[in-house]
Structure formats: structure tokens, C-alpha cells
Amino acid sequence: MNRVVPKILVEDLSLEFPAKDGTRTQVLRSIDLEVQAGEFICIVGPSGCGKSTLLNIACGFLAPSRGRVVVDDVPVTKPDRRRVFIFQDNAVFPWLTVRENIGFGLRDRTAPESTATIQRYIEMIGLAGFEDSYPRDLSGGMNQRVEIARALASDPDILFMDEPLGALDFLTRLKMRADLVEIWRQERKTILFVTHDVEESVQLADRIVVMSSRPAEIRSVIPVKLPRPRNLDDPECLRIRDEVFHLMGLDHFGRSEELDSPNGKIARGQDPV
Numbered sequence: 078m079n080r081v082v083p084k085i086l087v088e089d090l091s092l093e094f095p096a097k098d099g100t101r102t103q104v105l106r107s108i109d110l111e112v113q114a115g116e117f118i119c120i121v122g123p124s125g126c127g128k129s130t131l132l133n134i135a136c137g138f139l140a141p142s143r144g145r146v147v148v149d150d151v152p153v154t155k156p157d158r159r160r161v162f163i164f165q166d167n168a169v170f171p172w173l174t175v176r177e178n179i180g181f182g183l184r185d186r187t188a189p190e191s192t193a194t195i196q197r198y199i200e201m202i203g204l205a206g207f208e209d210s211y212p213r214d215l216s217g218g219m220n221q222r223v224e225i226a227r228a229l230a231s232d233p234d235i236l237f238m239d240e241p242l243g244a245l246d247f248l249t250r251l252k253m254r255a256d257l258v259e260i261w262r263q264e265r266k267t268i269l270f271v272t273h274d275v276e277e278s279v280q281l282a283d284r285i286v287v288m289s290s291r292p293a294e295i296r297s298v299i300p301v302k303l304p305r306p307r308n309l310d311d312p313e314c315l316r317i318r319d320e321v322f323h324l325m326g327l328d329h330f331g332r333s334e335e336l337d338s339p340n341g342k343i344a345r346g347q348d349p350v
């Protein structure tokens with residue numbers, strides 16, 4: 078029987094950083110994860126637990142202390158042009174127009190191919206009419222769309238997205254979430270998406286990876302088997318949202334259910350000692 082090779086395989090991954098006092102700080106501990114081609118994976122967890130670090134290792138920007146990441150059966154040792162990383166802070170080139178930004182990674186295509194690809198993505202992100210505008214003339218949300226279009230236009234194998242909507246205002250963020258769902262439905266890229274926003278993960282993901290506080294381990298991987306687009310008021314969405322909150326130690330109002338302290342667990346309402 079043929080073995081199904083996962084798109085991304087994370088095996089027993091750990092990372093320690095040297096601390097100033099000469100000791101070592103463990104950030105990730107024994108992370109194991111398999112991602113299939115075309116899956117949309119959201120990674121949530123407490124602030125500072127190591128979500129970005131995990132993405133940085135998977136993308137080849139950072140080497141692990143132990144374990145490995147394998148893409149298409151090949152260990153990741155360095156960044157690869159076929160894999161694109163999108164950060165929270167917008168990275169469009171201010172000196173290029175929308176058209177030129179989106180076309181930036183297409184220099185190896187023929188002119189007609191490149192023109193058709195650029196136009197397709199301009200339409201997909203709803204920026205027709207702004208082709209010749211510069212980033213300074215666009216809103217933050219529009220620029221973030223240009224960034225996503227630029228990433229998609231280069232036809233990446235995998236998209237690593239680190240809080241890509243984090244800097245946007247609430248309404249723009251809602252709109253972009255819906256747009257992302259639509260783009261993913263059309264493109265079916267493999268996506269690893271870090272977010273602080275639990276609802277966002279329920280709306281977007283095929284599976285939600287919930288990480289513990291540092292040193293981060295995978296607390297649970299929750300499948301979201303609901304058709305898209307999803308109604309976040311759907312009882313199943315609410316159930317999954319509450320399950321993720323619970324795994325993160327929060328109730329559905331966002332209050333701590335239990336805190337870790339040096340003296341053990343503390344229930345909500347008690348003071349840490």
C-alpha cells in the first residue's frame with residue numbers, strides 16, 4: 078500500500094534559546110504534527126508561548142535544538158522560494174504600485190502570463206481600479222490584501238501566515254477573514270496560520286492546533302468539520318470556540334478558569350500566592 082506523505086511533518090521538535098544568565102530557555106517542547114496538502118491549519122496559544130517560533134522553524138528561518146520539520150519528505154534546512162511567509166506588519170514595497178507589487182515575484186514568467194496573473198489576483202482581492210495606486214494611497218486593509226495577493230501570485234507551495242490580520246481594525250479584519258475563506262476555497266493552498274483570535278481560527282481552520290504556555294507543547298488538535306463559509310453563531314462553532322477557550326484555560330467570557338502558579342493550579346477568583 079502506498080504511504081501518504083504529509084505535506085508538512087513536524088517531528089519531536091524542541092527549541093531552546095540561550096538566556097542572558099547563561100542558562101537556556103526552552104520555548105518549544107516535543108512538538109509533533111502532520112499537515113496534509115491543502116489543509117488550513119490555525120495555531121493558537123497564549124502570548125509568547127512560541128507560535129511564531131514554530132512557524133519560523135517550519136519555514137527554515139530558524140534551526141531547532143532537536144527534531145525536524147520535513148516538507149514533501151525533504152527535511153527543511155533553509156528558507157525556500159516556493160514557501161511564502163506573511164507577517165502582521167505589512168511588507169508591501171512602498172515605491173511600487175499595486176500592480177508592480179503583485180507582479181514582483183513573477184519575473185520568470187512571460188509578459189502575457191504575468192499580466193494575466195496580476196489581473197486575476199487584483200480582481201480576487203477586490204482592488205480593480207487601484208492597479209496604479211501606491212501603498213501610501215491605500216488603507217491598511219487594502220495593503221494587506223496586496224501583500225496576500227503578492228504571496229498568492231507567486232503560486233507558493235505553502236503559506237506561513239503570522240497574525241496577518243492582527244494590525245487591522247475590527248471591521249476590516251472581519252471582511253478579510255471572509256475574503257481569506259474565499260481565496261482558500263479557490264486556491265486550496267496549504268496554510269499554517271498563527272492567530273490570537275479564537276473565533277478567527279474557528280472560521281478559517283480545517284484543524285486548530287492549541288498550544289500550551291511556554292515551553293509550548295501541543296495541548297490538542299481540534300478538527301473543524303463544518304462547511305465554509307461558516308456562521309460563527311452556529312452552535313457547533315460556539316462549541317468548538319468554547320473548547321479552544323477551555324483548553325487555553327479561559328471560560329467563554331475570556332476569564333481565566335485556572336492559572337498555573339509555582340504552587341500549583343489556582344482556580345478563578347483565587348489570588349496567586
Ligand SMILES: Nc1ncnc2c1ncn2[C@@H]1O[C@H](COP(=O)(O)OP(=O)(O)OP(=O)(O)O)[C@@H](O)[C@H]1O
Nearest residue numbers: 094095104122123124125126127128129130131291
Ligand atoms: N531570538 C530569540 N532569542 C531569545 N528568545 C527568543 C527569541 N525569539 C523568541 N524568543 C522567545 O521565545 C518565546 C516565544 O516567542 P514567540 O514570538 O514565538 O511567541 P508567540 O507565541 O508567537 O508570541 P505572541 O503570541 O506574543 O506573538 C518568547 O518568550 C520570546 O521572548
